[in-house]
């Protein structure tokens with residue numbers, strides 16, 4: 001399959017301009033799967049809840065998901081994109097998967113970063129994995145996680161345990177460590193990963209966040225198939241067989257997922273750490 005990302009710098013609170021920018025970039029696309037950044041229509045660093053309310057949309061009935069459906073149908077490309085979701089009076093930082101036949105699936109970001117915790121509810125849909133197919137009809141399993149989910153190995157592991165061949169990872173990365181961590185997530189779970197990041201800076205009255213670019217496509221071996229530039233628009237597409245992710249044996253004795261010993265693992269924190277800081 002041919003799969004990759006579009007890296008760009010969304011403009012704050014300018015959904016029409018951001019959708020138009022994406023439409024221009026993908027009009028001549030030749031890909032089975034394309035991942036767009038987190039919150040690609042709205043920008044990231046909301047200055048108020050009113051700003052978020054202005055741009056959040058229902059999925060799948062909102063303008064953005066409808067535009068994604070049109071683009072997927074026109075190009076034959078499955079799209080995964082991050083956007084602010086409104087569900088009644090509740091807001092989620094979501095990713096939507098849109099297939100060329102118009103069907104859609106939603107993931108709501110579980111691990112909220114920084115002031116997102118004041119704007120959004122944590123995701124309530126778990127880490128679901130969905131069937132998708134290439135333009136030649138090869139079926140594969142596609143999981144979604146959003147940005148800061150990378151920090152929690154359980155996210156990618158949950159997707160791999162449910163059979164994900166490819167993890168689509170819309171992002172607005174701020175911390176510098178993700179591009180060196182995703183190859184490990186890919187290797188330890190034996191999956192392909194596609195991180196679609198943004199670049200640029202956004203300012204929220206008192207402070208600024210700078211996004212680090214360096215979107216990335218990783219192979220189940222942990223090899224980086226492609227790493228993007230720090231500060232430029234880029235569409236990167238790589239060719240690979242998603243079913244390669246399914247050979248999870250390490251040698252004739254060991255298997256990446258089969259050798260796990262969940263009964264020995266600790267999933268709850270029992271040692272107390274330092275007091276959680278409430279100011280930043």
Ligand code: ACM
Pocket residue numbers: 038112113146147148149171172173174175
């Ligand atoms: C992030 O989760 N957008 C850093």
